[in-house]
Amino acid sequence: MNSFADDSILQKNLKVLSTISPGIEERILQSERQLEIKISKTGLPVLVADGVSLHSAMDPLTESKRLLEGLKKEDEERVFLFFGAGIGYSVQESLKLKNVTSVWMEAEASVLRYALSFFDYSKFLMSGALRILLSPILEQDLYAAFRGISGYPISFIAHRGSNQWKRESYEELRFIAEGFFHKKDVNISTLTRFERIWTRNFIANLPALSRMRPIKTLFGICEGKVDVLVCGAGPSLRLSLEELRSYRERYVIIAVDTALMVLWNAGIDPDLVFSVDPQALNSKYLEGYSGNAKIVFDPTSSYHSLRLPGEFKNGFFTSSPFPLIKILSSKPEEEIGVVDFGGSVSTNAVSLAEKMEARNILLLGQDLSFPNKLAHCKGAVLEERLNHIESRKLRREYHNHKQMTALPVKRASSLKDGTIRTNEKLLIFKKWFEEHPKKNPWFNLGKDGVVLEGIPNSGFAEYIQKNECDLAAVNLIRDRIAKICGRDGAQTNAAGKVQTRLQKEILSELTNLSAQLKTFSEKVRRGRVLSDRLYTQIKSEDRFKDQILKSLKEMDQIDEDVSSRKGLTEILGMSIQRTVLMITEGYEGGLTLEEKKNERLGIAKKSLLLYQGLEDACNLHSKLISKTIVQLSNP
Incomplete structure (x- = not known):
């Protein structure tokens, strides 16, 4: 490779690295790209890739010290996150600092092969002072690398030479890190906010859950014969209410709880309504409902919901990652049934449609954005509650504005061409819809919102023209759903x-x-x-x-x-x-x-x-x- 490189050092580094990140050793050794090594004026090796020098040709060591010069270092525990580092001069400098943990994200395996041949990082890798990630980087790799340090202040450090060589590859590393930390912040915020509420809800819900049916009884019920329409509460839902009412008999409908009263007030009664939110306010979405839909209920959802009047409570409950679920079943995944969690009630509802073995899954009201500067569908319960609390200083427009500006603004491709306003949280859900493995066809019937890549957008008329419907089969499935929770005859005695x-x-x-x-x-x-x-x-x-x-x-x-x-x-x-x-x-x-x-x-x-x-x-x-x-x- 070069007189500065030492194969024994490479093997020593890889041996330690392979115990921390299985599989990375093979990826590094399989990289065959040969890079050029030049000598700087101070006698240190400089890596050159495609004619681009990754370090200073004068003095790479001084360059690396200057890179870290303006950063806070030893005042408290902190993390330096490097997006590329070439041979690793800046990483070596950071490892001399007492309270700093260094994380090195590298896009090119060949660069890492050279770097690990020039310097012995083994003791730093073993102690955890240095963590190395190599593209492609999975979410579990990030969680492993930042375990125990993600709460520390983090400095993002871009490597000039790497960016000059392959800007897009190294910028992608930064985007991956930003997305990970945002998602982790959301998860931590959720955990710390709802820790006691989840426990309270679960235990308080147990008497009502004992009268409900496990969600597994719905799995496979559609037998690939009928379509399931999953209805969210995006602002564009109102644009489709008239068509949905006209074609309602063609589908099994799963509504998220936020959309229930919008549909009910429009004369549309869904078959199932999915509820997962632990907050007490969530029960307001179900108040006043007297239709025939059956609830699909997460055990940690608000206990107020199951104390409301109405037959909808005689529905289904899902499994839960909480250890308390063992009270309901010793084998919850087998006996209760599990739906995939994508972070929102809509992703849960879509997962249920998959488990029901729908022929096609149709999405409606999944805007994942703010069409016409609206945060939610007009007529939703939250909006109606503003009638009671609205004042001169708290207008509904201000409430809507707060929801839109709670997170940094992002732009995404719109169904109406151009781009549309969204935010980071909604983009996480967008990514789930796009990347979730699809066992059957999905269609987006929404009239506004973000473009969901890989999911064709279609109008009701166009979809109906291309897809025949067996109304008898739809009615049969809807009747089965109702009868599973029925209250008559021998079935009632058995259920009792x-x-x-x-x-x-x-x-x-x-x-x-x-x-x-x-x-x-x-x-x-x-x-x-x-x-x-x-x-x-x-x-x-x-x-x-x-x-x-x-x-x-x-x-x-x-x-x-x-x-x-x-x-x-x-x-x-x-x-x-x-x-x-x-x-x-x-x-x-x-x-x-x-x-x-x-x-x-x-x-x-x-x-x-x-x-x-x-x-x-x-x-x-x-x-x-x-x-x-x-x-x-x-x-």
Whole structure:
């Protein structure tokens, strides 16, 4: 390769790298592209690709120092994210800094092959001070690379030489990183916002869920014979209401809950209505509905929804990633059924249409943008509620504006030509619709909104002309859906027996869990008291030097007892995600500067935070479970 390169160094680096990122070693070794090596005036190797020098021909080391010169470095823990680095001079400089973790994203395997031959990165790779990613980069690769550091301040560092050589390839790395961090921020925000609400809803919903049917009973029901139309609540939905009302009998319709009252007020009654939002406001979408649709309900959705009047509640429930789902079934994926989660109720509804084995899946109201500067369909419940709270200083136009400007503005191709305003969150959903594997044809019947690549846009008339409809088959499937949750004859008796058995099983599980929590919460309380004492002792180490060792031994025993109850800690963990993220990702600060500088004090603080969180979670679960036990005992 070159006199500066050393194959033994390459093999040493690759050996460590392969244990961290399986498969990357093979991709690097398979890169056959030969690059040129020149010598700088200071005697250091310079990588040249297609005539473009990736480093300074004068002094690449000084160049790399200047690149990092203006960046904050050792004031606190932070991440330097490099988009290309050539041989890696700037990365090597960053590895000399005490509180910096370096992540190197590289577009070209051949560049990485040379870089890993010039410098021994093995100890930095082993310690986690350096993480390397090579294109193509998958989402799971990013999660693995940023585990434990994504909560730190991050500096994006573009490499001048790499950008001059292949600008598009290295800019794409930046776009991938930006998309990942935005999505992770959304996920973390959701976890920390709803951690306790999810738990409260799930446990409070158990009595009602015992009277519902698992969603698996809908899987395969269409047998590839009828179309399923999934109706979202985008602003353009109103443009299609008249046509939808005219052709309603041709489809099985799944409405998202936000679109339900828009359809109902237009004289359109869907067959299923999907609800997944945990917020109490979500139940307002179902208020006043008296049609025949059956709800498809996520167990963590607002418990207020299942306490409303109406037959729609006698519907279906989905599985859940929450450990509490084991209360309903020991094999939730097999016995309850799972739909894919794409981040919105619309993606869930489309996944259900797939699992129902629809002939074609038709999308309506999936604007994923702001047509005519509107954030939601006119007539939606949220808009109607503004009638009651609107004032001189809170106009509905202002409310709409706030929804449109909550996230940075993005532009996307429009169904009406040109571009249309959208935002990063909606683009995540757009990407899901476009990239989700399609087992059967999808069509977008919407009249406005973003272009969904790979999903043909069609009007109702055009679609009907090209696709025949067996009305008898549609009616048969709709009747089957209604009868699964029916309330008459032998079916009612059989369903009643199943419900009674399920209620008894749930009551038994909750009673057992309540007893376990009582014992466990006492250990957690002792752990919280002891970790608080240990934190104080370490903080004033000179005064408590002889007591610290004794406290550590006691703490070890409690830690062992608590960690041995894996099932309970998994259940409790979902309601303390904010605490978990503070400990693992540095979310919302987590540790003070003093605690970061003193490693032992930092560990003690993390232990204290964990036990405080577990104690709160024990109290929350015990309270909610006790209420539900009373409800199930007195149906």
